[in-house]
Amino acid sequence: MGTAERRGTSEAEGTTALVARRDADTAGDGAAEQEERAYYRPLWIEEPARRRRLPDPVRTSAVRAVLIIAVTLIQAVVAFLCTMAGSWLAFPMVVSSVVSTVVATWGVLDVWVTRQVWNQRNGVVSEPSSTARALRRERRVARRRARAAERAQARIRRRGGTGQLSHP
Incomplete structure (x- = not known):
């Protein structure tokens, strides 16, 4: 062929x-x-994807949070093993694990806040009952009506008003 x-x-x-x-x-x-x-x-x-892709800022903060949590878990395991072995490194590892836990909590809160800010700025599009979607729909309908009225006026002006009983 x-x-x-x-x-x-x-x-x-x-x-x-x-x-x-x-x-x-x-x-x-x-x-x-x-x-x-x-x-x-x-x-x-x-x-097709089942869920929409996360926005870039939210995905970045989520990756950061996952890395911080992974390091925190590794530190906790090392602190536990050092404690069981009676090593001198146990106390510094426990202290760093506590600090890492605080940082990991901040990382998770950062993901949540970033997601909320993104949704407020760009509208929630994942919810069927989204108010942002309804507002966009209303604005789109208003724009279409305005464009249709503008085209109708332009058509009337081009024809010189023929066929009209009165001119606006």
Whole structure:
């Protein structure tokens, strides 16, 4: 099958057609095997995301919080092991674990605050009953009405007011 013949079809359809043609040329195979080979199945099928992607500032603060929490957990484990071993490093590790816990709490609060600020500035679009969505819809309808009225006035002016009983 040449490129001129395949121009109107997609790549998957072209591949399916090639497989079907090759199978048709092969004699002696069963009909079920030919049908099975003729069916083209891609390696993966892209599915739409279930949830919207987090905004960049929120994602950045979430990654920061996860890293801080991971370091805090590692410090807590090391502090526990040093305490069990009776090492001199146990006290500094316990103190640093307490400080890290405070910082990790700040990190989680930072994610929450950043998300709230983002939602307030850009409108909550994930909720069906969102007031921001309703306000945007109202503004969009008002803009459409204004544009339609403007086009109607321009049309009246172009025609010179013919067909009008009175001029505004």
